[in-house]
Amino acid sequence: MTQRLSPATAAMLAAAPLMWAGNAVVGRALHTLIPPITLNFVRWLLAFVLMLPLAWQVLRPASGLWPHWRRYAALGLFGIGSYNALQYLALQTSTPLNVTLVGSGMPVWMLIVGTLCFGVPATRRQVVGALLSVAGVLLVLSRGSWQELLALRLVPGDLYMVLATISWAFYSWLLVRTSEPQDVRGDWAAFLMAQLVFGVGWSGAFAGVEWSLGHTQIHWGWPLAAGLAFIAIGPAILAYRFWGVGVQRAGPVIGSFFINLTPLFAAVLSAAFLGEAPHLYHAAAFALIVAGIVVSSRR
Template identity: 70%
Template sequence: MTQRLTPSTAALLVVPPLLWAGNAVVGRLVVGLVPPITLNFLRWTLAFILLLPLAAWVLAPSSLLWAHWRRYALLGLLGVGLYNAFQYMALGTSTPINVTLVASSMPLWMLAIGRVFFQTPIARTQLVGAAFSMAGVALVLSRGEWTQLAQLKLVPGDVYMLVATMCWAFYSWLLARTAEPAAVRGDWAAFLLAQMVFGLGWSGLLTAGEWALTDAAHIEWGWPLVATLLYVAIGPAVLAYRAWGLGVQRAGPAVAGFFSNLTPVFAAVLSTLFLGEAPHLYHAAAFALIVAGIVVSSRK
């Protein structure tokens, strides 16, 4: 059942799209400096180090984590190992705005996966909300001129991002299914660290494959890459995942999914700021449509 949003829950769910928009922008900036899957592995390694002092107890042999290792292995695969790896791969051939726009099909995947795999009914208000939100996304994509949609062409990066979006939808539904003891679930750092333990294993395997199969794999260390790693580890990883996990628990995956449509709006604004261009009226109109979709979808 969908739940009404409180201001605090809405604020929690706005933070991740903003940070993820920045993630797409900086991920695009370091293309050529580091392979995409390696970037994902370095990001989560640093995030793991940052969280370790807060929840090292979860790694103890007597920890309640190991009794639910299958669940954390799956969460780590989807949320840590695959989602961001596919996103960074997508940024190799697609722009930040296009990547975040493809990711904005999230509400539709949330509703479909919830219905097919978790037997969750789809409310009429959710369908109406999805229509509003997708209209806002289309407005950004067309830059205020609907005729531009006819010229849209998909590139390999868009396909990668579509796969990433499906992984994230499954991940979000699994977050809402509480299976672990309260000692782990109630400690956000421990809950995220438990996912990272297995996620780093998956990501490490994928990174090894990337270096073994790619002759041109290399890393160009310097302040741009170091600054990027610090941002993606602290912001889109630790802070965004914390806010998203708590928001999903409060509002449910279906309602939370609509907030992901704010990402392309934020990405468009950040991109225009980096390019020195003034925001356009269609950005405000798209924002209004997306917010309308959130409000409508969250109504009982």
């Protein structure tokens, strides 16, 4: 059942893609300094260390985490171990335009995964909202010219982004399908730490495979350190906090429409830091995406 959005919930669901837009910008900037899977592992390892003072109690043997370890292992796999690793990997061989275009299908994948795997059929409003939202993203990606979309050429990185998007759809549905143990449910730090315990393990295992294939070159320095600090605090900790609470309140389908604000926020960040002025089609795309959110969230 769809739910109405409160201003606080909408603000949380909007803050997450704002930080993830920054993550895409920084991830692209770091792609020549560190291998993509290793970047994901180091990012989450730093987040784990930062979260220890806030949620170390989750690691105790008597914690409610361990009886529910399968749930947190799945959340850690789909949300931490897989999604960003696949996104960083996609940016190695695909263009930012292609990656963002593939990621813009999130509402569609959310509806498909919910219907086929979680027994939640899509409503007519949700389908209409998904189409409006995707149309808004396509308008941004095409820069107001559909000829630019027709000129796209798919590369292996696009497949990685498809897998990343599907992974995030499973993660979002799992957020609302199972209740938490009492000592984890009411504490956002404990809930994130419960995912990090397994997510760091998954991302470390994937990084080990990457290193076994010979991708071991890391260029340490202040640019890499600053980038890691940002993605470990903002997109990793704060964005996951906002997304988790927002999805639990509004549902994964409505939340998925907010993800399509990411390319718009990226355009704003580009204007702020790269001197690229926004255009009229940015305003039109914003209107379409907001219309999709409103239509899908009405009762």
